[in-house]
Amino acid sequence: MKSPLSARFQNMNPMKLLPIKANFSYEKLPGYDNGNGAKKYRWRSPSPGGDRFTLPxxxxxxxxxxxxxxxxxxxxxxxxxxxxxxxxxxxxxxxxRELFPWEHFPRLNGYYNGLRTLVSLKDHTPEQLFVRPDSEAPLDTFPSATQKAKFNLPPEPSPSARPFPFSPYPPYTSPEYLKEFFPVQECYLDEGLKTPTPDIYAYPGIPQNMTNPFFGSYEQLGIARDMCYERYGRLGPYGYGYSPEEGGFGLADNSENVGAERVWEMINPKKVDYRNVDWGRAQQDCYEKNKVRFDNEEATSSESHRQSGSKKTRSRTAYVLRTWTGYQYTEWQIMTLRAMISELSLKSGGEYDVHLLVHVKDDSIPIWASDVIYQRTLEENVPKEFWGIATLWSEQQMRTYYPEPFTDNLENDSGLPVHSVYRGAHFALQWFSQQHPEYDFFWNWEMDLRYTGHYYEFHERLGQWAKRQPRKGAWERSSKFYIPDVHGSWDNYTKMVEEEIALGDDEPVWGPPEYKAREKVPSPPGTKPPTSYEEDNYEWGVGEEADLITFNPFFDPEKTNWVFRHDITGYDLSLPPPPRRVAIITVSRLSKRLLNLMHEETFRYRHTMFPEMWPPTVAYHHGLKSLYAPHPVFFDRNWDLDYMNQIFNYPKKDVDSPFGWGEHNLLGSSFYYNSGFSGALFRRWLGASENGEGGRYEEENGSGRMCLSGVLFHPIKFERGD
Structure with missing residues (x-):
């Protein structure tokens, strides 16, 4: 049996990895044909009766x-x-073509072990312990983790493997919480307050021999690893597995479903009818009911405050998804949006608001001039249930908001205008943040991201982790991939980076850097270090919210051949280019303070850079607290760890950087801008057949449907399998 993706990887064209200009594709993955050309060609079987052919x-x-x-x-x-x-x-x-070195490493198959193999975390053995990276077995014949483990599979999940509702929220009704914060009023899906927000369901334990992440750490971020999610418990509450006549999407008719009835027995409310849900109204009602939790004036004047003394207010976060006119909202995408709104906003009592920031691609539509045209455009391009959370914008609107001239461009490699969404996607987010000063933070999210875990747990734990981090060494720690099996504990990793700083030639980042510029926006208070770098004992910044959280490391583009490193506009060309930092993929959390600085740099001095370079660079220039969050990232092969550390963290030449010509090394990861493994693994989790493997037959006759801990996937360009 061929291992997943083997046929596709064998035909990769390395020339497509080279940066090109006008027609550079930022989505096309070498060797992956979005499901159209990745067929396995076989000789046709003889037609019936062919053996009876006779001459006339x-x-x-x-x-x-x-x-x-x-x-x-x-x-x-x-x-x-x-x-x-x-x-x-x-x-x-x-x-x-010669295979890349990483293509010689053996396949990992523990991802596909299902519910019948669940064990407690303490009894779990990752498959990396017995799949040796130096074995280089033929890709088509390498035995799977399931075959190696030789499980004695029962006909269904064991009685102990029963799903449970997972709630990562603070104990909102406990005396300890209420002593510090205002009570949380429950939010509902309907105006009649009859339909509560649904829970999602996880299974205790993880599949035996499930592959360990190579980058990042569940434990470091405080995300639960001792449980996993399968598709019924994760998506059933949002419409998966029941008919459109009941208000769902179906989608499970051809899916393995052993034990799914256990999820349906527990789900409350049963099979929500989503046909009449208005998410905008639900979010607004939720906020109004809980307004005292966020508004200092409301809190001060409230009866609860007068009776019990001062209580803390909570910050609010906008969760902004960038979409566009003509975007096709599949059933899977709609369920993802429902999960985000329910888990981030409604169940948290309004701590988040989910927004769709919709790019109107036709500049001739005057959405700013007519409410009727605006509403018609919205209704023609967004599903009805999300009308109330959508905001339209256009490039023409941004040209008015940030008018020309934008001069002194160092190099425009794409050949596109500065206001194009390709080069100026951050303009819309800057504008949106100015229209919504009520939010303290803004998650900049993409439509092709998926997360198998709980959205609130993931985002809250990231923010809490970032808040605990000191500023000393933060930029340097965030410039590398954290590989726990190489670096050990986070404390050990911190000490290692500190030693490298001491032995290196570069000065550590400590407050805003000095550089020559024609004009500068003043940095905000609190960004100058209170002591020298040497005197600080990892204290400055602890307890301070991060202004920028990214999902890939920061890097200095001048030390790579990243294709857009010189797309810098508005800076004096007679001076050296300003120092810069980049984080690939624009997904990140940005503070109001950072977005205000980005806005001011743009409207005051017409400063801008390529979207993946602009937020990290502004944060760097102004001494803001910025971090790469070491979220778990998986690979489809068992890399040699010393080799992995060298390739990703210490490339021998600048051109070998994983953020330049060396980016092919991330094709087999679960998270990068052009990863191929991400989509393949996610579709298998949904129960689809991928390149002739997986699907209902294999799940029913194997270890059952897949069960994954929280994994962030990117990109997911489509969700239907073969």
């Missing part, structure tokens, strides 16, 4: 004619064959 009866003249015709065609074939042979002699076919 022919007359003598017809036999002579047939013989002449055969001789003629044989002559043609011989002549053309001779010519092809001569051409091959003079024009040799190029040899097949």
């Amino acid at each position: 009866k022919l007359s003598f003249s017809r036999v002579i004619l047939f013989a002449v015709t055969v001789v003629f065609f044989v002559g043609l074939l011989a002549t053309s064959g001779y010519r092809r042979h001569q051409n091959m002699i003079h024009h040799q076919q190029p040899p097949p």
Whole structure:
């Protein structure tokens, strides 16, 4: 049996990895054909009755004619064959490309172990312990983790493997919480307050021999690893597995479903009818009911405050998804949006608001001039249930908001105008933040991201982790991939980076850097270090909210051949380019303070850079607290760890950086801008067949449906399998 993706990887074209200009594709993955061209070609089976083929009866003249015709065609074939042979002699076919080194590592298959193999975390053995990276077995014959473990599979999950509702929220009703904060009023899906927000369901334990992440750590971020999610418990509450007539999407008719009834027995409310849900109204009602939790004036004047003394207010966060007119909202995408709103906003009592920031691609539509045109455009391009959370914008609108001239561009590699969404996606987010000063933080999210875990747990734990981090060494720690099996504990990793700083030639980042510029926006208070770098004992910044949280490390683009490193606008070209930092993929959490600085730099001095360079660079220039969050990232092969550390954290040449020509090393990861493994693994989790593997038959006759801990996938370009 072929291992997943093997056929696709074998045909990768390394030339597509090279940066090109006008037609550079930021989504196309070498060797992956979005499901259209990744077929396995086989000889056709003989047609029924083929063994009974007989020659028809022919007359003598017809036999002579047939013989002449055969001789003629044989002559043609011989002549053309001779010519092809001569051409091959003079024009040799190029040899097949050499495999990248990482393609020689053996496949990992523990991801596909299902519910029948669940064990407690303490009894879990990751498959990396017995799949040796130096074994280099043939990719098509390497045994799976399930085969190696030789499980004695029962016909269904064991009785102890029962799903449970997972709630990562603070104990809102406990005396300890209420002593510090205002009570949380429950929010509902409907105006009649009859339909509560649903829970999601997880299974205790994880599949035996489930693959460990290579980058990042559940434990470091405080995300639960001792449980996992399968598709019914994760998506059933949002419409998966029940019919459109009941208000769901179906989608499970051809899916393995052993034990799914246990989820349906527990789900409350049963099978929500989402056909009449208005998410905008639900979010607004939730906030109004809980307004005292966030508004200092409301809190001061409240009866609860007068009776019990001062209570803390909570910050609010906008969760902004960037979409566009013409975007196709699949059933899977709609369930993802429902999960985000329910888990982030409604169940938290309004701590988050989910927004769709919709790019109107046709600049001739005057959405700013007519409420009627605005509403019609919205209704034609967004599903009805999300009308109330959508905000439209256009590039023409941004040209008015940030008017020309934008001069002194160092290099425009894409050839596109500065206001294009490709080069100026941050303009819309800056504008949106100015329209919504009520939010303290803004998650900049993309439509092709998926998360198998609980959205509130993931985002809250990231924020809490970032708040605990000191500023000393933060930029340097955030410039590397954290590999726990190489670096050990986070404390050990911190000490290692500190030693590298001491032995290196570069000065550590400590407050805003000095650089020459024609004009500068003043940095805000609190960004100058209170002591020298040496005197600080990892104290400055602890307890301070992070202004920027990213999902990939920061890097200095001048030390790489990243294609957009010189897309810098508005800075004096007679001076050296300003120092910069980049984090690939624009997904991040930005503070109001950071977005205000980005806005001011843009409208005051017409400063801007490529979208993945602009927020980290502004944060760097102004001494803001910025961190790469070490979230778990998985790979489809068992890399040698010393080699992995060298490739990703210590490339021998600048051009080998994983954020330049060396980015092919991330094709087999679960998170990068062009990863192929991410989509393949996610579709398998949904129960689909991927390149002829997985799907209902294999799940029913194997270890059951997949069960994953929280994994952030990117990109997911489609969700239907073969």
